[in-house]
Amino acid sequence: MLIENVEKTTTVEELKKIASQVRRDIVRMVHCCSSGHPGGSLGCADYLVALYFSEMKHNTQFNMDGINEDLFFLSNGHISPLWYSVLSRAGYFPASELGTFRKLNSRLQGHPATEEHLPGIRIASGSLGQGLSVAVGAAQAKKLNKDNRLVYVLMGDGEQQEGQVWEALMYAAHHKVDNIIAAVDYNGQQIDGPCDKVMSLGNLKAKYESFGWRVLECSEGNKMEAVTETLQKAKSLTGQGQPIAILLKTEMGYGVDYMMGSHKWHGAAPNDEQLAKALAQLEETLGDY
Amino acid sequence: MKKFTFEEKIDTRSGFGVGLVEAGRLNSNVVGLCADLIGSLKMGDFIKEFPDRFFQVGIAEANMIGLAAGLTIGGKIPYTGTFANFSTGRVFDQIRQSVSYSEKNVKICASHAGLTLGEDGATHQILEDIGMMKMLPHMVVINPCDFNQTKAATIAIANHFGPVYLRFGRPAVPNFTPKDQKFEIGKALLLNEGADVSIFATGHMVWEAIKAGEILEQKGIDAEIINIHTIKPLDTAAILKSVQKTKCAVSAEEHQISGGLGESIAQVLSRNYPSPLEIVAVNDTFGESGTPDQLMEKYGLTANDIVKAAVKVVERKAAMKTLSV
Numbered sequence: 001m002l003i004e005n006v007e008k009t010t011t012v013e014e015l016k017k018i019a020s021q022v023r024r025d026i027v028r029m030v031h032c033c034s035s036g037h038p039g040g041s042l043g044c045a046d047y048l049v050a051l052y053f054s055e056m057k058h059n060t061q062f063n064m065d066g067i068n069e070d071l072f073f074l075s076n077g078h079i080s081p082l083w084y085s086v087l088s089r090a091g092y093f094p095a096s097e098l099g100t101f102r103k104l105n106s107r108l109q110g111h112p113a114t115e116e117h118l119p120g121i122r123i124a125s126g127s128l129g130q131g132l133s134v135a136v137g138a139a140q141a142k143k144l145n146k147d148n149r150l151v152y153v154l155m156g157d158g159e160q161q162e163g164q165v166w167e168a169l170m171y172a173a174h175h176k177v178d179n180i181i182a183a184v185d186y187n188g189q190q191i192d193g194p195c196d197k198v199m200s201l202g203n204l205k206a207k208y209e210s211f212g213w214r215v216l217e218c219s220e221g222n223k224m225e226a227v228t229e230t231l232q233k234a235k236s237l238t239g240q241g242q243p244i245a246i247l248l249k250t251e252m253g254y255g256v257d258y259m260m261g262s263h264k265w266h267g268a269a270p271n272d273e274q275l276a277k278a279l280a281q282l283e284e285t286l287g288d289y
Numbered sequence: 290m291k292k293f294t295f296e297e298k299i300d301t302r303s304g305f306g307v308g309l310v311e312a313g314r315l316n317s318n319v320v321g322l323c324a325d326l327i328g329s330l331k332m333g334d335f336i337k338e339f340p341d342r343f344f345q346v347g348i349a350e351a352n353m354i355g356l357a358a359g360l361t362i363g364g365k366i367p368y369t370g371t372f373a374n375f376s377t378g379r380v381f382d383q384i385r386q387s388v389s390y391s392e393k394n395v396k397i398c399a400s401h402a403g404l405t406l407g408e409d410g411a412t413h414q415i416l417e418d419i420g421m422m423k424m425l426p427h428m429v430v431i432n433p434c435d436f437n438q439t440k441a442a443t444i445a446i447a448n449h450f451g452p453v454y455l456r457f458g459r460p461a462v463p464n465f466t467p468k469d470q471k472f473e474i475g476k477a478l479l480l481n482e483g484a485d486v487s488i489f490a491t492g493h494m495v496w497e498a499i500k501a502g503e504i505l506e507q508k509g510i511d512a513e514i515i516n517i518h519t520i521k522p523l524d525t526a527a528i529l530k531s532v533q534k535t536k537c538a539v540s541a542e543e544h545q546i547s548g549g550l551g552e553s554i555a556q557v558l559s560r561n562y563p564s565p566l567e568i569v570a571v572n573d574t575f576g577e578s579g580t581p582d583q584l585m586e587k588y589g590l591t592a593n594d595i596v597k598a599a600v601k602v603v604e605r606k607a608a609m610k611t612l613s614v
Binding site: 064065066067071073113114115122123124125126127129130131132133134135136137138139140141142144145147163164167168170171174175 | 320341342344346347349351352353354355356357358359360361362363364365367382383385386387390391392393
């Protein structure tokens with residue numbers, strides 16, 4: 001099924017409902033295998049739901065080359081529960097498969113993989129800092145193919161500490177790769193604590209701009225209206241000779257009170273009691289898998 | 290011993306340059322990337338003919354590997370070009386995740402491999418690249434022997450879907466294989482039939498093996514010489530067929546003794562047909578500055594070293610026979 005211009009038919013209210021179900025999926029998946037990364041997954045849920053259910057034109061009859069459709073790459077592969085949930089809820093594979101997350105013989109590897117041939121995944125990620133390079137390459141392939149669709153990539157903020165990110169930023173500006181929208185999940189947290197303590201990123205906006213990127217800030221990355229508005233603005237700025245970045249302020253663990261704002265839920269799974277507490281806060285809207 | 294001759298000495302990297310242009314003509318999806326070494330990689334002619342299909346990356350090899358992986362998503366066949374050291378060791382994780390594990394159709398083309406890089410010294414003379422690349426699932430590893438074969442390999446790899454590591458070098462070496470040869474990935478080439486010892490050589494060492502075969506003939510040893518241009522997938526059948534006849538083997542490569550061709554052959558033999566084997570390779574040490582010839586001499590990678598190894602295994606074979614009687 002080709003999901004095109006869905007923004008006209010999917011209302012913000014509907015997007016919020018999807019995001020709520022996706023959040024339920026995330027905590028259930030991570031609980032089910034007692035491992036995974038709920039914090040960043042919950043934090044980016046609104047952004048990914050907005051992309052897949054509203055802003056991107058994409059084809060759930062998956063093919064690797066993705067010609068004439070928008071592409072999404074996840075660089076911070078550890079938030080795979082979010083991506084898997086969104087892909088299945090969008091129709092790439094049955095939601096029932098979410099229950100196999102991180103289990104033996106599953107297509108839903110701990111970090112996204114192409115070896116397992118899960119529809120929707122075009123490259124492996126997990127070792128950080130590589131996604132932007134890949135997305136820029138894919139964007140250049142689109143230009144060679146005279147394919148006017150866009151390439152989206154999501155990175156973590158801690159991931160900005162990888163040097164390869166800056167290689168890719170420099171390259172994209174130099175080569176005027178203006179069909180890419182890169183988002184940074186700017187939640188300020190990484191495994192060992194706040195980014196500011198571990199290795200401060202400084203003025204990320206100024207850094208991106210000095211590298212030749214057009215930067216949009218979304219201060220409410222967990223508010224669906226703000227997210228869709230930012231994405232529409234970003235799309236309107238493509239094709240003008242500059243790559244586009246979105247600094248997306250989110251809250252790690254958003255939607256589950258005891259997980260919010262702390263790096264402690266970066267890579268920890270809830271126990272039975274904690275799961276029940278989380279689910280009580282997240283409405284079931286599309287039916288649990 | 291068959292007679293091998295050549296009309297000119299020419300660098301294998303130039304074979305890559307010419308092959309890349311031809312690959313580009315044959316397939317419009319072929320694109321080139323280079324990390325600030327266009328001249329060294331001989332990519333200039335490709336750029337001249339296909340300016341829109343070339344991407345200058347600058348000194349940023351990790352990004353280059355990622356870009357190449359991304360370009361495949363859209364059906365492109367990227368050839369990345371830089372020195373072998375920066376093509377492998379520097380970007381092993383990028384290759385592992387974005388190319389090999391992701392099964393991407395990227396051709397990693399690496400020049401200036403091995404000791405024959407010469408005066409630049411050990412920082413640039415990578416001797417571990419074959420090992421690193423052959424350990425990666427899905428990766429094909431090719432080390433052609435001369436200009437003509439490098440050209441043929443460069444053209445052929447466009448037709449193989451999946452990641453390929455293509456290794457070549459800087460110095461001018463004898464160009465002795467047929468001009469119009471077909472390159473078949475994974476198919477070893479029997480250069481000379483012999484009865485007493487099998488010599489398996491790869492890359493620049495193939496010519497040394499031929500010279501060794503001539504010297505051995507004078508010593509009354511009839512050597513079978515096989516060009517193993519593809520280290521992975523290894524032509525196990527050809528190796529076993531030869532050793533079952535000769536009962537002993539020598540391997541020769543411009544690479545570290547750990548992880549290279551010799552180790553692969555040792556594994557094949559020990560599993561299937563245990564036989565005396567000597568590995569001519571760099572013996573667990575880094576290189577140093579010097580001329581290519583001086584370095585090949587000092588680190589034991591000449592025809593004479595192959596001869597010594599061959600004599601050793603032939604003697605060991607004889608000793609084993611005596612024991613078993």
